[in-house]
Amino acid sequence: MKSRILLLIAIVTILAFAAMAWAELSAFDIAKKSLELDKAATKTTLYQMTVINKRGKTKVYKFKVWEKDYPDGAKKLVRFLEPSDANGTGLLNFEKIGADDLQWLFLPSLRKSRRLAAGDKDGEFMGSDLFYQDMETMTAEDYTHELLSQAMLDGKQCYIVQSKPKPGISSAYSFTKSWIETGTFIGRKIEMYDKNGKLLKTMKAKKVEQITGIWTITSAEIVTEGKGKAKTKLDMVERQYNSEVPDNYFTTQFLERF
């Protein structure tokens, strides 16, 4: 009996410490853990993006993304494979911590890449509900985060974290609200707000899987406010973590090699 009481005290103590530990997590910690949930030295992903406009017209895009982490940020190359008129279109992105990204867009018809302004982030990505900014990896350090509350979402307990871009960081959104699952730190839902603080878009994770032990959102849906039934579905067809991705992939020479 005594040992049971001791065991119970031990469990309660551990749980209390664990609860305190979680309670002590700052909004920044929660955001960082969530944003870096699928962090890896390299990621190679094949996406299928289905864009349904408000008239019900559907467009399907396939594109491959190579990402690699560097000490001062991350580099990303996006290459479109389908449909035919987008085949070869490429986007190269250098994300620098504490500074605006550098972006180059390659259109095969022009045969050369051209620099995109950092302010181009609110441009629609191939006519979808995604902005060019959404294709970037959000860095926790570039935002100030505030823990608003906790709430249930689809049966999961979630932190609600508000993130605002720091001065000097250009963003298409004035702030975002993220529903981050308490146990796993999976971002279940993100609301993006425009410059006037009005809800612009909502992204919801539709499918989450473990790939080589890493929690990964493999299907998401993005809906823009006021666009009726229009939505964009982003499905991960294939994801490889820590595979060999040469440095020269992240050069304008490689971007233009199509």
Add this chain to the structure above:
Amino acid sequence: MRIARPLVCLLLLIVLSASAAHAEIKLNGTVSNQMRLRLLQNDMPEDYDWDFTMLLSKIDVILRAQDDERTARLFANIDFRHDPTGVFENDFEWRLREVYAGYYQPYYSVEIGKRIYAWGLADEFNPTDLLNPEDYRWFISVDKTDRKIGVYSANLALNYENFNLQGVVIPVFEPVLLPEQDSDWRPWQLVTLDSLVGAFPDYVDLQEDTRPEMTANNAEVAAKLAGTVATVDFQLVYFNGFDDQPTFDINIIPDPNVVMEGGKPLVLREEYQRYAAYGGSFAFTVDKFSLRGEGAYYTPRYYMYEFDDSLMQVGNLFAAFDLMTGLADHTWRVRKPSWSAVGGVDYRSGSELYVNMQYVHTQILDYEEDLLYEENEGMVTLKVQSLLLDEDLDLSFQGAANVWHGDWYIKPYVRYKLTVDLAAEVGIQLYGGDEKTTFGDMDDNDFVYTLVEYAF
């Protein structure tokens, strides 16, 4: 024979690609059909050339064979055109725009074959983009990407982090394609051999096709250093090669027996002049703005003097000797250095609005009044694009105006994506200005067009 060479290249491409390990073969392209309808002008003469209205079908095929990591590739781009209204000389035309093999490693790459290069960071007008000649048979009514002509070349590129040094050797000279003598798209100041036929007496031998022979000395060379420093993209360019457009000079054949034997003692020959260019360009961004600049200095090139008709007024036999001497002694052209520069800014607000504005300036240095070309040419260009309906609808405007002479050109168009692969476009091209100005000279060439394009 002209067809055999591209065919052999194509077959080679297919055989090589099929044998290459892990190679993927991709076949892409577009099929387009453009119908142009000339707009009536009030002062249009009765015998106007209605052949201008054309139905242009184009198939642009790109064949790629490359491995997954793009360390080796074979690339071919073939362009087939058909015009039932007969604007083309042969009705049906096909061009092997590019066919080259490339081998790529992280620190270097090599490409050999027929290639189109795109140098310079400015938009559309690139003073440092000198490697490829252009097809000007339809002036600028065809997009620049379609106008460029591939050159047989070899290039070696060395890469280090954000920097790239590329060297190019072009052993086979390729000239520009210019509008025929009777073409409506022929610029007024253009002097070509066919425009001189009939202007000279019989004893002047007009020699065609005098393009530089393929020798080591005649090879064109170019180098480009490109990179990004801090947040600024830059390119530095050197070019040493031939001017794509010929100039003319009359030479005396120093043999008195030539005339006695019925030969022609004077020779008028097209000559492609060698020159060098040093240039550079940059691009950087500030918030929603991109700023671009590009410029080049050209070492002296020949410029033609205005054609002196009085030389031809002495047409009788007794004055033939004087005429002959006069023609031979006349100075037809002069070498002058020049420069060209572009400065511009583009602004983007989401997908809804893109505005690009540039100023282009060229100047012939040490200028002389009688030259066929103006000392200074300054042009403002404007491009506005708005993508609406989830980027299915493209409302665009392109225009240019010469700030010195007031001539102008505009092209507004609407393009709509019917499906992901099929697009339709309606547009209009208008030219205006005084006679003997670049765009004013095309004043009668205004047209509306429809275009249907399928991508595969």
